[in-house]
Amino acid sequence: MNLNQLELLRLLRETDYNLSKAAEKMHVVQSAVSRQLQLLEAELGSPVFERHGKRLLGLTPLGEHIMREVEQIHQAKKNIQSMADDFRANRNGTLHIATTHTQAKYLLPVPVQKFRRQYPGVKIYMLQSSPDNLIDLLHQHRADIAICTEKLAEDDRLILKPCYRWHHVAVVPQDHPLTGGDVTLQRLAAEPILTYSPGFTGRSAIEKAFHDAELQPDIILAAADSDVIKTYVRLGLGVGIIAETSYEPGKDSDLVALDLSRLIATSVTKIAYLKQLYLPSYCRYFIDALLEQAQLKHLGHCSGQ
Structure with missing residues (x-):
């Protein structure tokens, strides 16, 4: 068993169990992907995927358990890289923000502007979707933080930070x-x-x-x-x-x-991220900027009442 085989499992799920797409993401031919999968299942002594002929349909019960461990390994790799970047005071990178239209338009502009002044080398990707999908984006490692009101409190794998109250x-x-x-x-x-x-x-x-x-x-x-x-x-x-x-x-x-x-x-908008996620310094800075802006908006609203 090696890390490439475990990464293959993750990519297969990410590509809806499409062998050719997973091979493309790994920059190898499809036959190599099929061979690695065969070797892994032979070593484990049990299939990881349900099949119909040569087509993969989904994970077996064993595959589901293995995938949870694979996700932790993948997160650990990301954390190690983030720690190394922080140690080198690297001011480049990418911040993926998952949020709803309301937050993207009415809360984020000032924090994003402040963040860009502090970290001009960090690219920002804003992913707008429903709260259910925002949580999935966190677990799929396609987003670093999520910002919304609904659903987040239902997932015990997330760290939540109350951002602001509104009605x-x-x-x-x-x-x-x-x-x-x-x-x-x-x-x-x-x-x-x-x-x-x-x-x-x-x-x-x-x-x-x-x-x-x-x-x-x-x-x-x-x-x-x-x-x-x-x-x-x-x-x-x-x-x-x-x-x-x-x-x-x-x-x-x-x-x-x-x-x-x-x-x-009253509703509460929250910031969420995975419990096992190592937050790079620029991500922590952005969260602080968000909380500061939310407090200013709250004070401004109160003084206007």
């Missing part, structure tokens, strides 16, 4: 009936609602608030993007429920934001 607002045109009188869940439930797709930006908190009040909201449009929701509110399709940070008074002056903090539970 939802309802956005409506200036002449909308909801701008008069107190806003209640009952009044909201009587309106067509436009809000986030399931799994995005506190959607679970919205659903729980209505469920606890024994109300069924009429959600006629769901999107991952706050700007999309605001666009359709402007077209008169209904009431938008979005994150408070997504309402921009200058750009959204044609809309009124109605505070829902008394009606829908």
Whole structure:
């Protein structure tokens, strides 16, 4: 057994068990990959993959157990390289950030700008997806950190850092009936609602608030993007429920934001990374910049209330 064979197992899973793609990633011919796999399974005395003819279908139960160890070995290799780079004070590298549209637009710009001034040699790759996929990106080692509100707390293999607390607002045109009188869940439930797709930006908190009040909201449009929701509110399709940070008074002056903090539970955006991950100094710097910006946004919001 050697490290190349273990890396082959990881690449096969990464390429959906495609031998030719795994061979391409290893810069060898497919026959060499097949031979290495045969040698490994012969040494182990049991198959690692389920097969249909010559085609690999997935991992056997033994393969699943082995793959967990392979992932730890792969992470250890990455950690060793990161430690060596830090020891040499290397200021080059790549920072992979997995996040949602809301965080990418409303939280990250200032920290990214500050980071670029401090580490101009480090490239930034921003991967935008759903919270479920963000967690997968961490485990697939395609992202160093993830930033979002939903799902992260459900994975005990992650270290979580609370970033900032926020609440939802309802956005409506200036002449909308909801701008008069107190806003209640009952009044909201009587309106067509436009809000986030399931799994995005506190959607679970919205659903729980209505469920606890024994109300069924009429959600006629769901999107991952706050700007999309605001666009359709402007077209008169209904009431938008979005994150408070997504309402921009200058750009959204044609809309009124109605505070829902008394009606829908406060949400917490979190930063997450793998427990076994060694964080390079530039990654730690970025996390600190994020937390600093989140605190400034929170203080600014509080002073504006």
